[in-house]
Amino acid sequence: MNFTLKIWxxxxxxxxxxxxxYKVTDISADTSFLEMMDILNNNLIHEGKEPVAFDHDCREGxxxxxxxxxxxxxxxxxxxxxxxxxxxxxFKDGSTITxxxxxxxxxxxIRDLVVDRGAYDKILQAGGFISVRTNSVPDGxxxxxxxxxxxxxxxxxxxxxxxxxxxxxxxxSAMLFVAARVSxxxxxxxxxxxxxxxxxxxxxxxxxxxxxxxxxxxxxxxQCPKSISIAHIARLNREFLAAKLQD
Amino acid sequence: MAYKxxxxxxxxxxxxxxxxxxxxxxxxSPANKRKLDIIVVGTGLGGASAAASLGELGYNVKIFCISDxxxxxxxxxAQGGINAAKNYQNDNDSIYRLFYDTIKGGDYRARxxxxxxxxxxxxxxxxQCVAQGVPFxxxxxxxxxxxxxxxxxxxxxxxxxxxxxxxxxxxxxxxxNKEIAAxxxxxxxxxxxxxxxxxNGEACGIIARNLVTGEIERHGAHAVVIATGxxxxxxxxxxxxxxxxxxxxxxxxxxxxxxxxxxxTQIHPTCIPVHGTQQSKLTLMSExxxxxxxxxxxxxxxxxxxxxxxxxxxxxxxEEDRDYYLERRYPAFGNLVPRDVASRAAKxxxxxxxxxxxxxLAVFLDFKTAIERLGKxxxxxxxxxxxxxxxxxxxxxxxxxxxxxxxxxHYTMGGIWVDYNLMTTIPGLYAIGEANFxxxxxxxxxxSALMQGLADGYFVLPYTIGxxxxxxxxxxxxxxxxxxxxxxxxxVRARIERLFAIKGNQSVDDIxxxxxxxxxxxxxxxxxxxxxxxxxxxxxxLRKEFYKDLKLVGDNNSFNVELEKALRLxxxxxxxxxxxxxxxxxxxxxxxxxxxxxxxxxxEALRHDDKFAYAAVWEYKGIDEVxxxxxxxxxxxxxxxxxxxxxx
Ligand SMILES: Cc1cc2nc3c(=O)[nH]c(=O)nc-3n(C[C@H](O)[C@H](O)[C@H](O)COP(=O)(O)OP(=O)(O)OC[C@H]3O[C@@H](n4cnc5c(N)ncnc54)[C@H](O)[C@@H]3O)c2cc1C
Ligand code: SF4
Ligand code: FES
Numbered sequence: 001m002n003f004t005l006k007i008w009x010x011x012x013x014x015x016x017x018x019x020x021x022y023k024v025t026d027i028s029a030d031t032s033f034l035e036m037m038d039i040l041n042n043n044l045i046h047e048g049k050e051p052v053a054f055d056h057d058c059r060e061g062x063x064x065x066x067x068x069x070x071x072x073x074x075x076x077x078x079x080x081x082x083x084x085x086x087x088x089x090x091f092k093d094g095s096t097i098t099x100x101x102x103x104x105x106x107x108x109x110i111r112d113l114v115v116d117r118g119a120y121d122k123i124l125q126a127g128g129f130i131s132v133r134t135n136s137v138p139d140g141x142x143x144x145x146x147x148x149x150x151x152x153x154x155x156x157x158x159x160x161x162x163x164x165x166x167x168x169x170x171x172x173s174a175m176l177f178v179a180a181r182v183s184x185x186x187x188x189x190x191x192x193x194x195x196x197x198x199x200x201x202x203x204x205x206x207x208x209x210x211x212x213x214x215x216x217x218x219x220x221x222x223q224c225p226k227s228i229s230i231a232h233i234a235r236l237n238r239e240f241l242a243a244k245l246q247d
Numbered sequence: 248m249a250y251k252x253x254x255x256x257x258x259x260x261x262x263x264x265x266x267x268x269x270x271x272x273x274x275x276s277p278a279n280k281r282k283l284d285i286i287v288v289g290t291g292l293g294g295a296s297a298a299a300s301l302g303e304l305g306y307n308v309k310i311f312c313i314s315d316x317x318x319x320x321x322x323x324x325a326q327g328g329i330n331a332a333k334n335y336q337n338d339n340d341s342i343y344r345l346f347y348d349t350i351k352g353g354d355y356r357a358r359x360x361x362x363x364x365x366x367x368x369x370x371x372x373x374x375q376c377v378a379q380g381v382p383f384x385x386x387x388x389x390x391x392x393x394x395x396x397x398x399x400x401x402x403x404x405x406x407x408x409x410x411x412x413x414x415x416x417x418x419x420x421x422x423x424n425k426e427i428a429a430x431x432x433x434x435x436x437x438x439x440x441x442x443x444x445x446x447n448g449e450a451c452g453i454i455a456r457n458l459v460t461g462e463i464e465r466h467g468a469h470a471v472v473i474a475t476g477x478x479x480x481x482x483x484x485x486x487x488x489x490x491x492x493x494x495x496x497x498x499x500x501x502x503x504x505x506x507x508x509x510x511x512t513q514i515h516p517t518c519i520p521v522h523g524t525q526q527s528k529l530t531l532m533s534e535x536x537x538x539x540x541x542x543x544x545x546x547x548x549x550x551x552x553x554x555x556x557x558x559x560x561x562x563x564x565x566e567e568d569r570d571y572y573l574e575r576r577y578p579a580f581g582n583l584v585p586r587d588v589a590s591r592a593a594k595x596x597x598x599x600x601x602x603x604x605x606x607x608l609a610v611f612l613d614f615k616t617a618i619e620r621l622g623k624x625x626x627x628x629x630x631x632x633x634x635x636x637x638x639x640x641x642x643x644x645x646x647x648x649x650x651x652x653x654x655x656x657h658y659t660m661g662g663i664w665v666d667y668n669l670m671t672t673i674p675g676l677y678a679i680g681e682a683n684f685x686x687x688x689x690x691x692x693x694x695s696a697l698m699q700g701l702a703d704g705y706f707v708l709p710y711t712i713g714x715x716x717x718x719x720x721x722x723x724x725x726x727x728x729x730x731x732x733x734x735x736x737x738x739v740r741a742r743i744e745r746l747f748a749i750k751g752n753q754s755v756d757d758i759x760x761x762x763x764x765x766x767x768x769x770x771x772x773x774x775x776x777x778x779x780x781x782x783x784x785x786x787x788x789l790r791k792e793f794y795k796d797l798k799l800v801g802d803n804n805s806f807n808v809e810l811e812k813a814l815r816l817x818x819x820x821x822x823x824x825x826x827x828x829x830x831x832x833x834x835x836x837x838x839x840x841x842x843x844x845x846x847x848x849x850x851e852a853l854r855h856d857d858k859f860a861y862a863a864v865w866e867y868k869g870i871d872e873v874x875x876x877x878x879x880x881x882x883x884x885x886x887x888x889x890x891x892x893x894x895x
Contacts, residue, residue: 012805030642031525038527038756045754045809050801053808055315057488059528061636062413063319085639110459111806118436121316125428129421130380134300134705135371137378141335144389154382154407157414161318184382191380 001027001088004096005040007052013108013116019098029089033076034059034066036088054113061085061225064160067167068113069100074164074223082162082225102167106174106210117163119209120177127201128181130190149187156184158226165220165228171212176220178202179236180228186239196243203240250505250864250877255666256360261885262342265364268667269710273717280305283716284725286453286468288440288495290317292412292697293680294474295419296704302426304709306716309466310423311435311455313490313811318420321476321488322700325412326533326633328394328404329697331369336393340401342366347886349695352398352585353660353688354838354854355888356508356862358881360667361685368706369698373405375705379418383407394629395538396693398585398893404694409533409632415697419704438464439811440495441739443471443502443676446731450676454735458811461804463739465732467725470675470712473499474704477659477681479512481819481826482771483763485656486518486531492815493822496663496682504671505664505864505877507684509822510830513691513839514772515657516542516589519640519650520609529655530640532612533633534693537582539617539626540650542589543569544601544610554603561603561611561649572596576849580893587690587839587852588893590654594772595850597653604651613649654772658696660687660839661829664864664879668711669703672864675715679703684862689838743803746813751796755812758793762786762816762823770827775843779831783824787871790820825865825874832876835859847890856888 002025010017024040031039034056041051057065066083070076075083078090091097099113107115157180165176182199185191191198214233221230257268275283283306287298290312298310312320332345345366350357373391377383383405384392393402407414426432437458444452444467452467478493479485500506517532545551546568553559572592574581584592593610596602603609618626623646627634634645641651663671663678665685670677680700687695769782793816801807836845836852837859845853861878868874 028523028525030522032527032640035525035527039525042754042756045798045800046752048798048800051809053806057314057319057490058321058324059489060324060530062410063314063321063323063488065314065319081639085636087640087642089642114806116459117315121318121424121434121436124421125424129425130378131425132375132378132422133303134296134375134422134709137374140333140370140373140377140383141390143377145385146389147385147387150382150385153380154384154410154414157382157407157417158410160413161316185380188380188382190378 001029001093003027003091006096006098008100009052009112010109012111017109027088029087031088032059032084033086033088034084052113053111056084059084062160064162067102067115067162067164069102069167071098074102074168075225080225080227082160102163104163104167104172106166106172107163119211120161120163120174122209123174123178123202123205124181126205127198130185131194143189145188153184153187156180156187156228156232159228160226162225164223164225166211168219168223169212170217170219171215173214174206174211175214175233175236176224176228176230178206179232182239183232183235186235195239196246199236199239200243249875250672250866252505252664252864252877252879253666254358254879255668256358257667261359261363264360265367272711272714275713275717275720277305279720281307283307283719284309284468285470285472285712286311286466287472287474288453289320289474289476289680289682290420290423291320291322291474291476291680292416292419292700293682293704294472295320295416295423296701297472297474297679297708298432299419299422299426300705300709301712302429302431305431308432309435309468310432311438311440313437313439313458315436317423317434317436318417320416321491322416322697323413324488325697326409326531327396327535328406328411328694329372329415330396330403330694331373331405331698332366332403333370333373335391336402338401340403344401345369345403348399349686349692350688350886351891352692353690354852354891355688355856355860355883356837356881357686357688359883359885364707365686365699365702368702371706372698372701376415376418379421381407381414381418394535395583397534397537397583397589398692406535409535409630412697415701419701440498441814442498442735444731444735445502445673446729449674451725452727452732454739459806461807463736465727465736467727469716469719469722469725470677472708473663473676473678473682474680475682477662478822479656479659481762481823482656482766483759484521484526484529486515486529489528492818494815494818496678497818497822499663499671499673499676501867502673503867504673504676505866506661506825507664507862507864508661508829509826509865510770510833510840511660511689511838512656512826513586513658513660514590514654516586516593516654517612517652518655519637520604520606520653530636531657532637532650532652534586536612536630536633539621539629540582540612540614541571541616542573542582542610542612543571544596544603546570548600551601551603555605562615562647577893579895584893585690585692590772591841593654609651609653611649612652614645615649618646658691660684660689660691664862668714669708670711670715677708677712679708689840742814743810746797746799746810746817747803749794749797749799751798753796754798755809755816758789758797759816759819762789762819765789766823770823770830773841773843774830776831779827782827786820786824786827793817793820821870828874829863829865832863833859
């Protein structure tokens with residue numbers, strides 16, 4: 001298969017970026033999207049040009065590192081997969097593919113398709129944990145947890161922290177990411193203890209870092225590679241309200 | 248000068264060693280902990296759990312990783328589960344049984360005392376993770392669920408769907424975040440360690456490169472912990488994440504740390520087979536699939552050919568025409584034999600011509616029987632995400648047709664030599680997780696790497712490091728303007744400049760792929776004297792070529808992934824040779840190390856305990872010099888070393 005690639009190139013956060021056009025040929029349909037990028041980069045190196053910088057690591061859809069906006073969609077046109085899990089058979093032979101970095105005020109570009117998502121770490125540092133010390137805990141089976149609750153907690157915990165939600169949202173809100181963590185812990189008895197404090201602290205941090213407000217457009221859920229449901233946002237709102245009432 | 252290795256194994260009965268040791272080692276008072284700095288390199292299960300626990304104790308911790316967030320370390324990709332000796336299933340599991348299975352699974356090439364301690368703290372890990380909010384799978388009664396993994400006859404593996412590593416890492420990362428917020432840990436993402444700094448024979452800091460700006464930085468500490476994972480990517484194609492590497496470990500080796508059993512590599516039996524030449528990475532299909540999946544190839548060559556041509560579907564092959572070769576050869580363990588055994592058995596069938604894809608390098612992993620027995624829904628609940636992933640990659644629906652699988656490089660049991668305290672041969676330098684060599688002998692059992700990483704980080708290192716740091720309570724802050732730091736930094740800068748100056752014609756990937764092929768063909772699943780000697784010569788030649796013909800673009804003063812990769816490849820080019828040398832020296836077969844000259848009549852690994860019951864510890868002598876080997880004898884006080892038997 002052959003493709004024309006329109007790729008965003010930008011030297012660093014301060015520089016102006018622009019699209020450049022490249023061609024790749026003889027790509028097998030079983031090649032993954034990122035392998036296709038590897039091939040392009042190897043060609044560029046041989047031409048003495050700088051390869052396109054992009055984030056990736058596990059290439060199995062679990063580390064959350066890959067982050068490309070492809071043909072107008074975060075993680076490309078396929079549903080419920082990360083960029084690294086897309087295969088070229090999903091694209092039309094001969095077509096043009098447009099590739100951009102996440103576009104979000106809270107995620108400045110580092111180079112080309114690489115952005116700084118440190119803001120997500122900061123939100124979790126504000127309260128996305130249970131305050132336990134090593135070795136000061138009860139037996140794992142001391143608190144039975146209904147299977148349904150554990151499963152729902154796991155559904156929310158599947159978030160890979162990729163940033164597609166904020167990058168997709170027209171308001172630039174990180175609500176789905178925050179809700180996934182709050183909700184995952186709120187579903188468990190261990191997590192309930194600090195529930196109210198956690199919700200408040202994380203939402204406050206999100207606001208402080210310049211993420212926008214959630215207006216429930218649902219765009220985030222549609223683009224989330226892990227299909228995290230916006231129902232978690234409703235749960236976060238309940239937790240948040242409860243916290244406010246306690247004040 | 249050969250090493251004087253002291254494993255510091257405590258005396259006394261096996262079950263009392265760790266308690267006795269803990270009682271005997273020194274502790275540091277809270278007031279003094281505040282004055283001590285520790286560097287942790289790596290944020291996988293080992294590094295994150297260690298840094299969080301050390302921060303909680305009151306030390307000042309700096310933690311480094313390559314990715315943009317600590318949460319993305321390679322540990323995140325572990326699928327299947329984590330072992331513990333809880334005996335929640337009442338199937339007569341115990342600390343001793345987990346210890347015994349691990350020692351036996353490792354083909355009697357690990358230290359008894361270390362492995363026993365690992366089994367002993369395994370139960371604490373589960374408690375710890377539950378308390379952090381890790382959503383482990385549960386039964387309808389609300390209690391924790393288990394599944395079975397290879398090399399065990401009990402069900403002791405805890406899991407969170409097919410994302411156990413992710414959930415455990417998010418747990419460790421969350422307590423790390425708690426400590427970062429509290430100010431006891433400072434995080435340096437997108438920073439790569441490029442050298443270890445040694446002063447007066449003791450580790451005192453690192454040189455790191457800020458991967459965004461290219462700045463070379465100095466960081467001092469009273470102790471340095473290496474938690475940088477395994478070096479399987481020396482093979483280019485492996486199941487490891489793309490940035491996984493052996494460089495931090497190799498820098499320690501260059502500066503004098505012993506490197507133990509480098510040839511012990513795990514080839515995982517259930518990976519998606521290689522297709523074409525454009526691939527950058529191999530995908531693992533979790534070992535948990537062997538709970539319900541049955542491995543087979545056709546009995547008849549005509550069926551093999553028909554399947555390859557597409558004239559027959561695997562599901563067309565009648566039961567009696569299928570060779571469930573693991574069940575046939577190993578009735579007691581069946582599809583759940585350890586990985587090294589399963590991988591070699593697949594190779595044996597494919598070498599005999601029964602490989603089921605066009606390259607002849609694939610076997611089937613079939614869920615037909617399980618779906619008939621349990622229903623599609625149950626299978627979907629257990630493995631849904633793995634099945635989806637398989638279909639996404641191969642375009643084949645595994646609910647209808649069996650998966651095709653083949654062995655691939657997965658894990659490295661070898662690593663930096665450490666004593667019982669997890670300290671390397673360099674005082675003040677520790678190694679934990681996959682980066683060290685300690686607990687898995689010549690073959691690691693499934694679901695035991697996560698256990699080891701967290702055991703080291705939560706429950707062992709935070710105690711043992713105190714024994715060393717107690718001697719440092721009077722020490723001032725580390726001065727990073729000393730000659731040792733100057734030299735280390737100058738060395739790093741010179742290395743980088745040298746690579747840019749080559750201006751050759753081959754990209755990093757071009758050369759790395761060639762190294763990978765040399766390794767896979769000669770230092771892979773079956774090794775011989777000839778293949779290993781050939782590998783050494785070829786790697787040396789390739790290394791020369793690298794220094795003459797590397798093409799490196801961009802510059803050092805900004806984000807430059809090619810430079811990162813080039814530096815890692817440079818180390819792999821030496822590490823690959825070291826692996827071949829170690830494999831050449833070890834004239835026996837054990838665990839994942841199979842020397843074709845040493846096998847039993849029915850093709851099983853043949854150990855030579857009289858000659859090789861030791862850890863081989865290598866000492867660096869210079870880039871083109873032959874390293875010196877010192878042995879650490881492995882004395883077995885408690886377990887009788889037997890020929891491993893998974894047949895009955
Ligand atoms: C696909 C897959 C599935 C697996 N499934 C299981 C399983 O089910 N059960 C099980 O027990 N084991 C499993 N394993 C093995 C297990 O995941 C690993 O052995 C384990 O997670 C390693 O953890 P670690 O903390 O030692 O290192 P890693 O998680 O590899 O982390 C290494 C860290 O070091 C950092 N780093 C590396 N070099 C440098 C440097 N020079 N400077 C700064 N930072 C650096 C990295 O950025 C990273 O943060 C699996 C492995 C793979 C590949
Ligand atoms: S909620 Fe979904 S889109 Fe947002 S960070 Fe998590 S996985 Fe990515
Ligand atoms: S590279 Fe890890 S999720 Fe895509």
